[in-house]
Amino acid sequence: MSSLVVRLLIPLLLPHATAPSCLYQPDANGAVSIPDSVTSIGDDAFSCCSSLTSISIPDSVTSIGERAFEGCGSLTSVSIPDSVTSIGDFAFAACSSLTSVSIPHGVTSIGVCAFAACSSLTSISIPDSVTSFGERAFEGCSSLTSISIPDSVTSIGVRAFYGCGSLTSVSIPHGVTSIQDSTFYDCSSLTSVSIPHSVTSIGDYAFRECSSLTSVMIPHSVTSIGGGAFSGCSSLTSVSIPHGVTSIGGFAFRDCSSLSSISIPDSVTSTGDNAFLGCSSLTSVSIQHGVTSIGGGAFQSCISLTSIWIPHSVTSIGDYAFAGCSSLTYISIPDNVTSIGGRAFRDCSSLTSVSIPHSVASIERYAFAACSSLTSVSIPHGVTSIGGSAFRDCSSLTSVSIPDSVTYIGVDTFRGCSSLSSVSIPHSITSIEGGVFYGCSSLTSVMIPDSVTYIVSSAFAGCSSLTSVSIPHSVTSIGKRAFRECSSLTSVSIPDSVTSIGDDTFHGCSSLTSVSIPHSVTSIGEGAFAGCSSLTSVLIPHSVTSIGGGAFAGCRSLSSISIPDGVTTIQYSTFYNCSSLTSVSIPDSVTYIGRDAFSGCSSLTSVSIPHSVTSIGERAFFFCISLTSIWIPHSVTSIGPQAFAACSSLTSVFGQDMCNYAAFYFSYKDAHSILKQLEDSGEPVVCLAPGEYQLPRMLRIARNLTVSAHGTALLRGSGDAPLAEISHGSVKLARLNITGGYSKTGGALRIIGGEVTLNECSIFSNVAEV
Incomplete structure (x- = not known):
């Protein structure tokens, strides 16, 4: 103290x-x-x-x-x-x-x-x-x-x-002329407020998050309502905007989820961005003639809004203005509107029709995207450009007329319009942009005008009902995946103005039976014709110097192919699973045969590898089960693993020692694995690594089989049994030392049938022929 x-x-x-x-x-x-x-x-x-x-x-x-x-x-x-x-x-x-x-x-x-x-x-x-x-x-x-x-x-x-x-309540005195910014922000229990006639402005966020406020009377003296002024007033059911108000700020009534109706007087000239965003109970709105613009996101996600009348005073509709108004069934856009903003009507899933006035010069990106109930749209002659994805995923849209005034159609404009059956592309278009008609699965035909010079990536990809297409001579470039998965396309003629066919251009065109490739083409891209399972023949012109990996993979009906002289490399999987391919001509310009190049060509009976080839890739001829013989020239210095694996009919390999390469090479130290490889694998040629192999039981051979060693291998039997019993087939043994069981009483080999050829083999104990 x-x-x-x-x-x-x-x-x-x-x-x-x-x-x-x-x-x-x-x-x-x-x-x-x-x-x-x-x-x-x-x-x-x-x-x-x-x-x-x-x-x-x-x-x-x-x-x-x-x-x-x-x-x-x-x-x-x-x-x-x-x-x-x-x-x-x-x-x-x-x-x-x-x-x-x-x-x-x-x-x-x-x-x-x-x-x-x-x-x-x-x-x-x-x-x-x-x-x-x-x-x-x-x-x-x-x-x-x-x-x-x-x-x-x-x-x-x-x-x-x-x-x-x-x-819970507040009465603002008559001397106050302005309700300042955030004055009552987050007064979450406030149920009523009295605003006097002296007030001329309501500031930004003045009543934001007043979640219990059910009604508010704004006096006629008020001329402006600030941004976010009543944002988040989730219990507010009605509000009357007086005639003195000239502007409604951005987010002013955002997320007023109980607000059911609103009348905007003719004194208002502009509504700010997102003014009524998320007013999920709003069923109707009346906009009077004074309004000249509807701000971006103004009525976004007003999911109960069924109709709206836009007055003739409006000249612009902002980005996202009505996006997500999923109950909106009809909209009339007045004649004075010159621009429709990006995503303005996106996800208006109940909108069935829309009339775009002649005053509109451009339709911006995603403007009507995902309007899944929209069945038709008329684009007026005043429009010069349609933005990317403008009508994307309008899955009920059956037809569209594009006027000659349009000079640009953006990327993915009609992507996913799965009901679109016909479309007319005007002569004013010079390029069909990427993905424009991607996934238009009902589109049966399309006329490409001769003004078009470029068909860009994925332009018609997934148009599974498209049966024919005429590509004009004006086209110089066809982009990647341009016609991918056009599964009903039966034929296509590529004009001589085209110099290259892009990657996956016709990938998955499973009904395509023929294709004409002109002499102007110098390259065929990766996967260009992959999965064209009905393609029976294709003539590759001599102008082609490059064929991409997987270019013809899965062309199961292709019976023959001639590779032109200019090609130096057969890329990976180029002819993978061409199961009907019986013959192939490889020119002496080719130096390399890539991985899986002919893998799965189960009908291929013979192939001639020219002296120019120096390398054969991994699994290059894997599972070519009809291949009986092959010539490997001495120019080949490298053969990849399993290059000829599972070629069950291959009995003759000429030109080089097959055991010099891993393509035929198997090294198994586990005895059970050796038995399985020799008896059951179906491999016609088995090369063993040098060493001693002790087999746990007698080997039974009843098929064509060549067994050799890279060096010398000793095969030893078990017990009194012979090492092997040969009952059928042509069996060739080379560079092997063979012995029976330790007692040697059963003989090293028992030959019941078939033909046995020995080369550089040493047999310990007798060969018994039955």
Whole structure:
């Protein structure tokens, strides 16, 4: 207590003194009594006095300084005498235990954050001497249930009641002319508010997140409603916008999910972006003639909106303006509209028809995308460009007429229009962009005008009903996947203006029986004709010098192929699974046969590899089960693993020692694996690594088989049994040392039938012929 006495001694000695800016210590009960000689409480006088519970302020005090009691978290009550005329900024801020306060009649203004974060404050009495509330004056007073603002108040500062979550009602006095930004933001219990006729503007976010507010009457004096002013007022069912309002700010009524109707007067000239975004209960809206533009996202995701009338005064519809209005069935766009913004009507899944006026010059990206009920659309002659994906996934759209005024159709414009059966491309178009008709599975025919020079990637991919297409001589380039998965396409003629066929251009055209490739073409891309399972023949001109990997993979009906002289490499999987291919002519320009090049060509009986070839890739002729013989020239220095594996009919390999290459090479130290390889694998040629092989039982051979070693291998039988019994087939053994069981009484080989040829073999014990 002595420290308090010392600190209060100066004001006792000096009349008209000010309580100094220092931390006063309360008594044992947490109380402080300020003597009558003190006339003002200075800045920070009791700031952060966490043990202060009560204070007695004498009538001599006329002012309370800034932050005087800020952070006095245990202060439960304070009596401010009538002598006080000024309460400084932050004076009682964060006094979290303060439950009530009475402001004396001499006070004319309440400072910035004066009572901010007084979270236990339930009531406050404000006299009619007060004319203004400073910014954030009562921000965060989460327990404040009601407040009476006297008529003397003419100004309420920004965020004055921000976060007063228990405040249920408020009456704004007639002297106030503006409701400032965020004044009642997050007053989540506020059910009603009275706005006087003196108010001319409602600031940004003024009533944002007032989730219990059910109705609000905006007076005719109001001329502007700020951005986000009523955003998140999820219980607001109706609102009347007066005729004096000229602008509605962006997000003004966003997520007012209970709002069912709205009337926008003719005084309004513009609605801000996302003004009514997410008003999910809004069923109708009336826009009067004064409005000239509908902002971006203005009515986005108003999922209950069934119809809307747009007045002739409107000249532009912004991006996302009506996006996601899934109940909207009809819209009439007036003649004065010159632009329809990107995604303006995207996901309007109930929209069945739309009339676009002649005044429109461009339809922007995704403007009508995913309007899945849209059956028809008429594009007027004023339109010069249609943006990318403008009508994407309009799955009910059956026809579309594109006028000659259109010079550009963007990427994916009609992608996924699965009901579109016909389309007319105007002569003004010079390029068919990527994916324009991708997935138009009902499109049966298309006429490409001779103005077109480029068909870009995936332009007609997935048009599974397209039976024919005429590509004009003006076309110089056909992009990747341009006609991929056009499974009904039976024939195609490529004009001699084309120099290359792109990757996967006709991939999966399973009904394509013939194709004419002109002499102008120099390259065929990867997978260009892959999966064309009905293609029986194709003539590749001598101009072609490059054939991409997998170019003809899966062409199961292709019986013969002649590779032109200019080709130097047969790429990976070029003829993979061409199961009807019986013959192939490889020119002496080829130096490399790639991985899986002829893998799965099960009808291929013979192949001649020219002397120019130096390398044969992995699995190059894998599972060519009809291949009986092959000539490998001495120019070949590399054969990849399993190059001729599973060629079950291959009995003759000429030109080189097959055991020099891993293509025929098997190294099994496990005896059971060796038995399986020799008896059951179907491999016609088995090469063993050098070493000794002890077999657990007698080997039974009843097929054509060549067994050789890369070096010398010893095959040893088991017990009294012979090493092997040969009953059928042509069996050739080379570079093997063969012995029977340890007793050697059963003989090393038992030959019942077939033909056995030995070359550089040593037989220990006898050969028994039965």
